[in-house]
Amino acid sequence: MEELGKKTLQEPRIKFDNVSKVFETRSQEIVAVKDYSMEVLTGEFVSIIGPSGCGKSTLIRMLDGIIKPTYGAIYLDGIQVNEEGKMPKETLRKMGFIFQQPNLLPWYTVRENVALPLRIFGLSGQAWEKRVDELLELVGLTKSGQLFPYEISGGMLQRAGVIRAMVHDPEILLMDEPFGALDELTREQLNMELLDIWKETRKTIIFITHNVEEAVLLSSRIYIMGTQPGRLVSTVNIDLPRPRSLKMITQPEFISYKQKLTKLIGDLDLSKIK
Numbered sequence: 001m002e003e004l005g006k007k008t009l010q011e012p013r014i015k016f017d018n019v020s021k022v023f024e025t026r027s028q029e030i031v032a033v034k035d036y037s038m039e040v041l042t043g044e045f046v047s048i049i050g051p052s053g054c055g056k057s058t059l060i061r062m063l064d065g066i067i068k069p070t071y072g073a074i075y076l077d078g079i080q081v082n083e084e085g086k087m088p089k090e091t092l093r094k095m096g097f098i099f100q101q102p103n104l105l106p107w108y109t110v111r112e113n114v115a116l117p118l119r120i121f122g123l124s125g126q127a128w129e130k131r132v133d134e135l136l137e138l139v140g141l142t143k144s145g146q147l148f149p150y151e152i153s154g155g156m157l158q159r160a161g162v163i164r165a166m167v168h169d170p171e172i173l174l175m176d177e178p179f180g181a182l183d184e185l186t187r188e189q190l191n192m193e194l195l196d197i198w199k200e201t202r203k204t205i206i207f208i209t210h211n212v213e214e215a216v217l218l219s220s221r222i223y224i225m226g227t228q229p230g231r232l233v234s235t236v237n238i239d240l241p242r243p244r245s246l247k248m249i250t251q252p253e254f255i256s257y258k259q260k261l262t263k264l265i266g267d268l269d270l271s272k273i274k
């Protein structure tokens with residue numbers, strides 16, 4: 001997306017500008033992402049969907065500074081990330097990460113796990129402690145706060161992972177297939193909880209998923225990626241009204257979005273969809 005000196009009305013919170021990532025392995029070069037451009041505005045909820053290996057996680061890992069783009073640039077609030085090597089703590093603080101596995105530390109209680117980013121970012125005091133308790137309450141984990149991770153269910157672990165990513169009040173949530181390992185019922189429940197959280201906090205969310213229904217239910221815009229090389233093939237705006245609810249899933253407009261996306265992804269290569 002070329003700007004040619006023209007200022008858009010609202011500066012994008014996140015901008016990928018023609019980003020490519022090439023991994024050099026001993027035997028070959030892998031073009032994980034090629035010429036990827038995307039702009040996400042403050043408070044938007046967007047999803048990225050595509051076959052396994054199309055570079056979705058690589059995009060997130062470039063945004064959080066774990067790896068560097070080979071070409072192109074990524075901007076956070078207009079400032080190029082990754083430019084100076086290690087990402088400054090104040091930039092990292094703007095983001096919260098949620099992965100498929102919540103990876104809670106087994107020797108800490110659920111509450112201690114949720115509060116961990118506060119220690120990492122040096123945030124202490126009563127207001128932050130209160131925030132931990134409010135978040136635990138928000139996702140129904142108040143009574144489980146003193147339990148250890150092995151004592152709670154998969155859905156509860158994932159809820160803890162979600163609020164741990166939010167405890168330092170980041171403005172951006174990066175979610176890499178957060179509910180992929182859960183049963184459908186728990187996933188639906190967590191989708192609705194996430195929509196509630198988003199409605200209340202208006203965080204900017206990038207959500208990676210393989211599930212078309214989940215992407216339509218949650219997002220305002222869906223980026224569809226293709227593979228070999230990993231690239232953006234289509235962008236679909238989801239103009240369903242908000243607040244969204246599970247009842248919408250059976251409505252004709254929702255079904256029509258689902259069919260459109262399924263076809264777009266199917267045209268890429270059905271066999272490569274997980």
Ligand SMILES: Nc1ncnc2c1ncn2[C@@H]1O[C@H](COP(=O)(O)OP(=O)(O)OP(=O)(O)O)[C@@H](O)[C@H]1O
Nearest residue numbers: 023025030032051052053054055056057058059230
């Ligand atoms: N560190 C690395 N070294 C070499 N190749 C890598 C590395 N990380 C990722 N790749 C390759 O880059 C491509 C994109 O991987 P990535 O994990 O981003 O895909 P994905 O879309 O997230 O896949 P999935 O949906 O299966 O999680 C794949 O071909 C993968 O093998």
